[in-house]
Amino acid sequence: MDWFVSLIDGHVTSFSQLTKLLKAKHQQNLGSPPPLPPSVSDDLFDVKQYQGESLKEFLHSFGAQVVRLNLTEEKMMVHAFRKGIVPGPFS
Numbered sequence: 001m002d003w004f005v006s007l008i009d010g011h012v013t014s015f016s017q018l019t020k021l022l023k024a025k026h027q028q029n030l031g032s033p034p035p036l037p038p039s040v041s042d043d044l045f046d047v048k049q050y051q052g053e054s055l056k057e058f059l060h061s062f063g064a065q066v067v068r069l070n071l072t073e074e075k076m077m078v079h080a081f082r083k084g085i086v087p088g089p090f091s
Contacts (some may be wrong), residue, residue, distance in 0.1 A: 044065055044069060044077065045083060049084055058084070
């Protein structure tokens, strides 16, 4: 779908041309397997701060999970942290 949407308006003038382009694109995809998506563990998103749990306790639980999963993707960790924290001044 991304490929189809990326076609320039007016570039394809017939169904036959579209068919040829699609077949050529399909042949490219057959040559090598698509890259695997980055490994994202749902386990990190399961770490939640409980009502009454201190920020320090939550940081300890969250950090332990990051170490256990051997994660390095900073943006994903920040996103998981923000999703797990109780709404308040730090969220």
